[in-house]
Amino acid sequence: QVQLQESGPGLVKPSQTLSLSCTVSGGSISSGSYYWSWIRQPAGKGLEWLGRIYSGGGTNYNPSLKSRVTISVDTSKNQFSLRLNSVTAADTAVYYCVRHFYGDYNWGPGTLVTVSS
C-alpha cells in the first residue's frame, strides 16, 4: 500500500520560501494516472487545496495563492515537492501531501510549518 511522508523545515522566516518534499513509498510516483497534491490546514481551521501535479508533469494551482506556489516531481527520488514564496504568518499551517485519482485519496500524516522571525 502506498504511503506518503512530508519532510522539510518546521520554521521559515517571513518573506522567505517554504520548501517541502513528499516521499512516496510502496509505489512509483510515475506510474498510473494519479494526481499529487498539497493541501494545508491552519491550526483550528479548515482545509485549503494548494495545487496538484499529474504524473505526466502538468500542474494546476489555486489562484488564491497568486503565483507564489510551485509543485514539481523528482522521479529519481520518488518524491514531489512544494515551494511557496514570500511567506507570511498566514502561511503557518500543517501541510499535507496527497495522492489521488477521483475519490481515491491517500494522505501523508502532515507536517507543521511555522512562519516566524
Add this chain to the structure above:
Amino acid sequence: DIQMTQSPSSLSASVGDRVTITCQASQDSRKYLNWYQQKPGKAPKVLIYDASNLKTGVPSRFSGSGSGTDFTFTISSLQPEDIATYYCQQYNNVPYTFGQGTKLEIK
C-alpha cells in the same frame, strides 16, 4: 471557484442518534464529492467518495447521497468513536474546495 457551504458548523448528539450534515455547492459538482472524518492531530480520512460510495473498511452506519449542488452525509447510529470534525470536498473542478467543517460532539 466552487464554494462549498456546509452545515451545521457544530452538532451535539447522543449515542445512537441519527446525524445528518449537508453540503451545498455553488455550482454543479456532478457526483464528485468526498466526505472526510478528521480526528485531532490526524490527517483527514475519506469515508465517502463519489458522493455515495462507502470507502472499503468504513462502517456501514456512514452514508452519503446527492449530486449536482446538494449533498447529504448521514451517520445512522452515532457511536462514541465518531466524535470528530467532518468535511465535504468537491473534486469536479480545480481549485478543489472544502466545506467549512462540522464539529460533532457527544451530548
